[in-house]
Amino acid sequence: MTASPVGDDGARPTDGANQRPVGVLRETGRALRARRWQLGRLAGWSAAESLPALLSGYLVAGAVDEGFLAGRFGTGLAWLGTLALAVLVGAAATGQVYRALGTVVEPFRDELTGRVARGALRAATTGGTRPQSAAVARLAQQVEVVRDSFGGLLMVVRGFLFAAVSALVGLVALAPLVAALVAAPLLAGLVVFAAGLPAMVAHQRRYVRAGEALGEAAATALAGHRDVLACGAQDRVVTEVGGRITAQADAERTVARMTALRSLSLGLGGWAPLAVLMLAAPWLVARGVTAGAVLGALVYVSTGLQPALRALVQGVGGGGLRYVVTLERILLTSPSDESADRTGAPADAGRSAVARDAPATPGDAGPTHDSRPSRGVPDHAVHGATAHGDTAALRVRGLTFRYGPHARPVLADFSLTLAPGEHLAVVGPSGAGKSTLAALASGLVRPESGSVEIAGTPVGGLPAEQLARLRVLVPQEAYVFSDSLGDNLRYLRPDADDAALTAALDALGARSLADRLGGLAAPVAPTTLSAGERQVIAAVRAWLAPAPLAILDEATCHLDPPAEALVEEAFGRRPGALIVVAHRITSALRADRVLVLDGERPMLGEHRDLLGRSATYRELVGYWDDVPASPPAAGSPARTGSA
Numbered sequence: 001m002t003a004s005p006v007g008d009d010g011a012r013p014t015d016g017a018n019q020r021p022v023g024v025l026r027e028t029g030r031a032l033r034a035r036r037w038q039l040g041r042l043a044g045w046s047a048a049e050s051l052p053a054l055l056s057g058y059l060v061a062g063a064v065d066e067g068f069l070a071g072r073f074g075t076g077l078a079w080l081g082t083l084a085l086a087v088l089v090g091a092a093a094t095g096q097v098y099r100a101l102g103t104v105v106e107p108f109r110d111e112l113t114g115r116v117a118r119g120a121l122r123a124a125t126t127g128g129t130r131p132q133s134a135a136v137a138r139l140a141q142q143v144e145v146v147r148d149s150f151g152g153l154l155m156v157v158r159g160f161l162f163a164a165v166s167a168l169v170g171l172v173a174l175a176p177l178v179a180a181l182v183a184a185p186l187l188a189g190l191v192v193f194a195a196g197l198p199a200m201v202a203h204q205r206r207y208v209r210a211g212e213a214l215g216e217a218a219a220t221a222l223a224g225h226r227d228v229l230a231c232g233a234q235d236r237v238v239t240e241v242g243g244r245i246t247a248q249a250d251a252e253r254t255v256a257r258m259t260a261l262r263s264l265s266l267g268l269g270g271w272a273p274l275a276v277l278m279l280a281a282p283w284l285v286a287r288g289v290t291a292g293a294v295l296g297a298l299v300y301v302s303t304g305l306q307p308a309l310r311a312l313v314q315g316v317g318g319g320g321l322r323y324v325v326t327l328e329r330i331l332l333t334s335p336s337d338e339s340a341d342r343t344g345a346p347a348d349a350g351r352s353a354v355a356r357d358a359p360a361t362p363g364d365a366g367p368t369h370d371s372r373p374s375r376g377v378p379d380h381a382v383h384g385a386t387a388h389g390d391t392a393a394l395r396v397r398g399l400t401f402r403y404g405p406h407a408r409p410v411l412a413d414f415s416l417t418l419a420p421g422e423h424l425a426v427v428g429p430s431g432a433g434k435s436t437l438a439a440l441a442s443g444l445v446r447p448e449s450g451s452v453e454i455a456g457t458p459v460g461g462l463p464a465e466q467l468a469r470l471r472v473l474v475p476q477e478a479y480v481f482s483d484s485l486g487d488n489l490r491y492l493r494p495d496a497d498d499a500a501l502t503a504a505l506d507a508l509g510a511r512s513l514a515d516r517l518g519g520l521a522a523p524v525a526p527t528t529l530s531a532g533e534r535q536v537i538a539a540v541r542a543w544l545a546p547a548p549l550a551i552l553d554e555a556t557c558h559l560d561p562p563a564e565a566l567v568e569e570a571f572g573r574r575p576g577a578l579i580v581v582a583h584r585i586t587s588a589l590r591a592d593r594v595l596v597l598d599g600e601r602p603m604l605g606e607h608r609d610l611l612g613r614s615a616t617y618r619e620l621v622g623y624w625d626d627v628p629a630s631p632p633a634a635g636s637p638a639r640t641g642s643a
């Protein structure tokens with residue numbers, strides 16, 4: 001069951017179209033300030049590297065004016081020989097430039113990697129979930145993108161600055177008038193580029209987000225394709241995914257259009273000075289500028305300024321934008337240690353309740369501020385709920401909940417009452433809101449309106465310890481900690497003796513697992529357990545809890561059907577009410593009543609009754625084809641709702 005559509009980053013950023021890359025600038029500034037000395041070294045070697053750029057035009061002018069045009073061939077060659085020497089010095093310096101660059105870039109990469117790893121660990125240790133290795137791998141990949149683009153950006157910006165300053169100094173030395181003719185269009189090109197940068201960043205960001213949204217929508221549609229078919233929702237899904245494809249194509253077209261702006265600035269700053277120089281050459285010569293100086297100026301522009309500007313425009317407009325947008329993603333999903341301590345990391349948002357809660361509670365049901373429309377349930381309450389006065393095990397009244405101010409409600413005006421000892425199964429297609437209901441019913445998530453009471457106690461605002469006394473919630477992602485098996489099982493009932501633990505293990509068919517692990521005193525290494533073994537341990541722990549309401553949110557999805565049946569039957573015999581968010585429809589057959597969340601209209605009833613009333617339920621039952629169409633015979637051990 002997927003309670004969070006946020007991708008495995010663990011955090012869904014808000015729509016970033018209007019975000020400013022303030023955090024990126026701050027982070028970049030901090031990284032650069034922290035490496036002043038290394039930057040100084042980089043600047044020193046860059047100055048040496050730009051020696052040819054500084055001297056080229058001047059030496060060419062000298063070779064022409066003093067040498068070849070003056071009939072002194074040897075002198076001309078001497079000037080050019082000096083230029084060749086400068087080129088050799090520059091080439092030698094280039095090797096050192098890359099070394100110096102590494103001393104700036106690599107530590108920044110290491111910092112980001114550490115931050116990502118700490119963020120993932122923090123989310124796992126405070127969120128009660130296992131580390132999301134896919135998210136960490138993707139973030140690590142993003143760190144590599146940042147490292148490459150950061151290095152590239154430093155190279156092009158520094159390259160342009162040194163080339164521009166060298167060329168302008170050389171031009172002034174040749175003839176100030178020529179320098180002015182070159183500087184004016186260069187400046188215009190730079191202004192156009194700088195003015196377009198914010199828009200380029202915004203469009204690039206939109207493009208990245210559109211790609212992510214498309215990937216997410218397509219993955220969701222693929223993962224849920226059987227449910228989509230079962231519900232006849234193909235058209236809706238095609239429309240939704242098609243919309244994302246169109247949005248991404250639009251974003252890509254806009255990004256492509258922005259290259260026109262880059263070309264304009266390159267044309268203005270790089271090509272226009274050449275054209276101006278050539279057109280103005282006769283006029284310049286008439287004003288006393290030598291032919292060599294004009295040629296030298298052309299050399300400065302064509303071999304220094306123009307390539308450096310092209311590298312700048314392409315580097316900043318390509319890798320630079322990638323740098324901003326990717327670093328933004330990393331900062332958003334892996335906040336610094338200080339900000340995480342101060343405010344709680346976004347990755348932990350919605351999990352704080354879990355952090356304080358018992359390990360056997362879910363970690364993923366926290367709301368995000370996502371405005372993605374969710375498959376909502378329109379204004380229908382579940383009618384026919386049994387009324388049991390104030391002794392109801394669970395009483396949900398007029399519950400409305402959505403995952404963001406603009407999202408469609410997942411539940412709207414939803415009501416439900418569970419009698420003590422009653423066993424309810426919740427079924428429905430993917431995304432119908434089953435996990436959301438489990439999170440709301442267990443008080444992990446606050447509704448927008450409406451109320452939830454467990455055994456007569458309103459859960460809104462209750463501290464985690466009190467919530468844990470009222471209900472136990474077992475999520476799909478079972479949590480087992482590194483301690484003895486006995487301590488793991490005793491977590492929610494510290495006073496349970498070994499005999500009680502053994503009885504619980506027997507009841508849930510987990511005795512052989514305990515024996516295999518070495519008994520109650522044996523240490524448990526969570527990473528060596530299979531997902532199913534972790535689920536069994538979490539189930540035994542929850543079964544022992546004294547809470548009057550147990551909620552299993554696809555808590556047995558990794559078990560085979562007989563093992564799942566054993567666990568559910570044991571929970572059925574446990575004192576207290578039970579809600580099972582069903583992974584297999586067979587869970588519904590074991591329940592007193594079944595709640596069908598179908599994305600349109602929730603429906604509550606008994607199995608046979610629902611077969612007649614709910615098309616969705618019929619589809620679900622038909623879909624798991626080994627399910628008998630009628631409930632187990634009376635007296636069958638398949639289910640007893642109460643203790």
Ligand SMILES: Nc1ncnc2c1ncn2[C@@H]1O[C@H](COP(=O)(O)OP(=O)(O)OP(=O)(O)O)[C@@H](O)[C@H]1O
Pocket residue numbers: 001002003004005006364365366367368369370373374375403410428429430431432433434435436437
């Ligand atoms: N953290 C979240 N932020 C935003 N939307 C969410 C979040 N969690 C769930 N949703 C959306 O709320 C709706 C209900 O999700 P929920 O996980 O409760 O459904 P479900 O029936 O449990 O689905 P599944 O069986 O696939 O786990 C879905 O449209 C889902 O995309």
